[in-house]
Amino acid sequence: MSAGITSSGVTEAAAVTASVAQATPVRKTERGDSFGGKQLASWALPVGLIVVWQIAAQAGWLSSRILPEPFAVLRAAWHLAATGELWVHLGVSTGRAASGFAVGGGLGLLLGLLTGTFRQAETLLDTSLQMVRNIPALALIPLVILWFGIDETSKLFLVSVGVFFPIYLNTFHGIRSVDKGLIEMAKSYGLSGWPLYRDVILPGALPSILVGVRFALGLVWVLLIVAETISAQAGIGYMTMNAREFLQTDVVLVGILLYALLGKLADVLARGLEKFWLRWHPGYQ
């Protein structure tokens, strides 16, 4: 699973770098004109689904044990929020996601920069990392439980491992695909060492690195769901598993929708970073 996702990350990175050269101002104005309409269109499907769902539940086609009506889910969410339970679980899950992302992503970035920059580091590390990459992070669960038990460390470990590879691969790819002509030019203008890295190589690799970040942010939540359902004392996963025991389908749905919302939020965050850091890039304007 993780192999499929990460390798498509690389192809998308290649597509992004290729589009640097092709983007034209014409595309920009088209995008600007239809922006409002596009925004509406992209929300039409989810809203339509909810309407159909509500009608089906009210007409009695759906038993509330299988799928409660949207209003019941909203009520459950309101209740959870009012008692403060929701915020506790949300806080715990977000904390886990953030720390896992920081550890795994940080390591991925660091090693990606290392292997991308130094050939020796690549020969030393890359083969081993490519082998480990092919092991799905979730296949490690039995081992992780044996090593770390069922407390926070095992969850942090799982999330970090999953996040590590998309960021590592895209960073490596980004560094390697920086335009050689620009590096040659910068060297002939007297840049070398850290200034060359800061002004040319790192910004050149950034579009690819940010693609990795987006993939990783999507993966964080997938891994967190699994990690939190293993065993936990708090978190959204714990909340939904708990609700299942008591047949509270509405709370289960609240949990599932929360994951969707958090995933979307993470994506918006990543897009914001792209918009800011790649504002020079015609493809992101």
Added chain:
Amino acid sequence: MMQNNHVETTEVKQVAERLVRGVRVSAKALSKSYGGREVLKSVELDVKPGEFVAIVGRSGCGKSTLLRLIAKLETATSGDIAFAQDEHPPETRIMFQDSRLLPWKRVLNNVALGLPKSALPSAAQALRQVGLEDRAGEWPAVLSGGQRQRVALARALVHDPELLLLDEPLGALDALTRIEMQQLIESLWQKRGFTAVLVTHDVQEAIALADRVVLIEDGRITLDQLIDLPRPRARGNLAFAQLEEAILSRVLQHPASAPDGTLGDISLQKSVSQVQWAI
């Protein structure tokens, strides 16, 4: 005729009085091979301080390789290149066919590349000289091809080079922008007095700009033609046209080394790249 002579002598005097900060470049028995194929065969070239030399030839004749060797972007297989003041390497700047601006730096910061922050005013000054001071805060992506090359020229000039190397910098520009850029390069060269080496496949461009046109064929220099025309050079001039005719027929005498090296193909490439800029 008398008048013409008069103009010529004052012109020569002006050249002599001009500030010369250029460096002498001499290549001795310079050879370069890639994977066993000899691209340059024992080339001898001497460029006087402040001289403008144009190197012409068909594609693949080794003219760009010679320039890259002078720029120290590559090392020669044998032979060497000496500069007049050998105790310190001269300030050399190179302009490429593609502008090679950093897309993530604004125009002004591109010009100031490799300089401390305190040099921003001189970068702005260089931008003013190429007529782009009002675009200083833009991203390179929004500039046209000609404007990008002007920024690249400003970036080279802000270092006050003793040697400016031009690797077909105008090859991708449309005909009008080309002539404009040629005039700009000529006037800046006259003002600054650096040594200039221009690689081009456009014979007219070479004659318009250079003191001397050197033809390279199959890795050897086969023609070294002094261009003794007053500046600025009018392209309609009879002497200009005769020189162009002579050099062009000399280039065409030599059979093409590769099927893509025919002149027809070159002009086709030019028009394709023009379309590219227009899109």
